[in-house]
Amino acid sequence: MKLLVTGGAGFIGSNFILYWLKNHPDDHIINFDKLTYAGNLENLKSVEDNANYSFIQGDISDPEAVTNVMAGIDTVVHFAAESHNDRANMDRLTTVLTNVVGTQVLLDAALENGVQRFHHIGTDEVFGHIGLEETRKFTEKTNYEPRSVYPASKAGADHLVRAYNIAFGLPVTITNCSNNFGPYQFPEKFIPLTITNLLEGRKIPVYGDGLYVRDWLYVEDHCRAIDMVLQKGKIGETYLVGGMTELHPNIEIAKKIIKLLGKDESAIEFVTDRPGHDRKYDVDWTKIKNELGWAPQHSFDEWLEKTVSWYRDNPQWWQRIKSGAYEEYYQKQYEDR
Numbered sequence: 001m002k003l004l005v006t007g008g009a010g011f012i013g014s015n016f017i018l019y020w021l022k023n024h025p026d027d028h029i030i031n032f033d034k035l036t037y038a039g040n041l042e043n044l045k046s047v048e049d050n051a052n053y054s055f056i057q058g059d060i061s062d063p064e065a066v067t068n069v070m071a072g073i074d075t076v077v078h079f080a081a082e083s084h085n086d087r088a089n090m091d092r093l094t095t096v097l098t099n100v101v102g103t104q105v106l107l108d109a110a111l112e113n114g115v116q117r118f119h120h121i122g123t124d125e126v127f128g129h130i131g132l133e134e135t136r137k138f139t140e141k142t143n144y145e146p147r148s149v150y151p152a153s154k155a156g157a158d159h160l161v162r163a164y165n166i167a168f169g170l171p172v173t174i175t176n177c178s179n180n181f182g183p184y185q186f187p188e189k190f191i192p193l194t195i196t197n198l199l200e201g202r203k204i205p206v207y208g209d210g211l212y213v214r215d216w217l218y219v220e221d222h223c224r225a226i227d228m229v230l231q232k233g234k235i236g237e238t239y240l241v242g243g244m245t246e247l248h249p250n251i252e253i254a255k256k257i258i259k260l261l262g263k264d265e266s267a268i269e270f271v272t273d274r275p276g277h278d279r280k281y282d283v284d285w286t287k288i289k290n291e292l293g294w295a296p297q298h299s300f301d302e303w304l305e306k307t308v309s310w311y312r313d314n315p316q317w318w319q320r321i322k323s324g325a326y327e328e329y330y331q332k333q334y335e336d337r
């Protein structure tokens with residue numbers, strides 16, 4: 001099989017490529033990525049000499065580049081996106097160009113080239129949010145109610161993917177997943193930011209009152225879910241993917257990480273909230289469990305411990321990112337508040 005992975009230099013895309021080449025060593029992968037601030041080819045150092053892997057730098061909203069790279073592809077796994085909420089609220093045009101127009105350009109090229117599967121990576125943030133006191137969960141039937149630019153653009157992409165299946169017969173599948181964590185996550189996101197700041201002896205910024213609840217999904221569990229959908233998923237279907245829900249608010253997770261690293265809770269610093277910050281996401285992944293036999297392999301606490309160890313053992317990876325341009329962004333985002 002020949003796969004086109006878009007956004008393969010990002011957090012989940014690079015974990016997916018490493019996972020896929022390990023579990024399907026005979027398949028060929030082309031990683032097509034623009035290399036924005038979030039793309040980091042260092043994640044893929046261990047496979048760069050693999051004859052079944054190649055990298056092409058390009059923009060998914062560039063029809064010519066996408067047409068060229070689509071030739072001979074059987075399966076598209078589409079991760080590329082502007083994926084950071086705060087940045088998306090600031091740079092709205094780039095977000096829509098990549099997340100909406102880029103998806104449409106890929107769908108057109110996939111259709112023209114007769115690909116056998118177009119798998120789109122969606123987010124649970126398209127469903128809006130759940131009140132802290134509410135017990136409901138998102139399901140495949142929940143209405144879309146995005147509340148800021150990133151989820152609104154991802155919602156647009158999901159609708160386009162479904163429309164290409166219904167209107168033109170493109171064989172698509174979609175997964176909408178909850179917040180991922182694990183190795184190679186850019187240290188602007190909550191869990192790696194908390195771990196690496198603590199390792200550096202810095203304060204850890206926690207938004208608002210810290211009572212934001214996410215259904216944390218370990219990235220390797222997510223990659224396995226995509227694998228199962230590619231192998232056994234039904235064309236035209238959407239599957240929700242979530243973690244071992246224990247519903248810890250961010251402030252509790254910060255405290256768990258502090259404990260794992262033997263640090264002090266005085267490192268916690270509450271910072272001004274961002275606009276449209278969703279309170280809670282909680283995903284019901286019964287459908288993928290019942291239909292495809294998927295479930296997370298470990299509890300949140302076990303995966304968190306493994307993640308903390310990975311960042312502790314790989315300081316060279318995140319220290320390079322946390323210097324230079326990232327510092328400027330970080331200052332604007334947190335320290336000027």
Ligand SMILES: NC(=O)c1ccc[n+]([C@@H]2O[C@H](COP(=O)([O-])OP(=O)(O)OC[C@H]3O[C@@H](n4cnc5c(N)ncnc54)[C@H](O)[C@@H]3O)[C@@H](O)[C@H]2O)c1
Nearest residue numbers: 007009010011012034035036038039059060080081179180
């Ligand atoms: N990280 C999460 O918790 C999470 C949760 C739900 C869904 N998702 C979705 O999963 C996908 C991957 O997320 P991630 O966290 O790995 O993102 P990321 O920001 O780490 O990586 C995105 C990658 O896309 C590339 N990219 C951006 N614009 C591009 C363009 N125009 N053309 C080609 N490449 C481009 C970047 O260079 C980067 O390598 C996204 O679609 C995101 O919406 C992520």
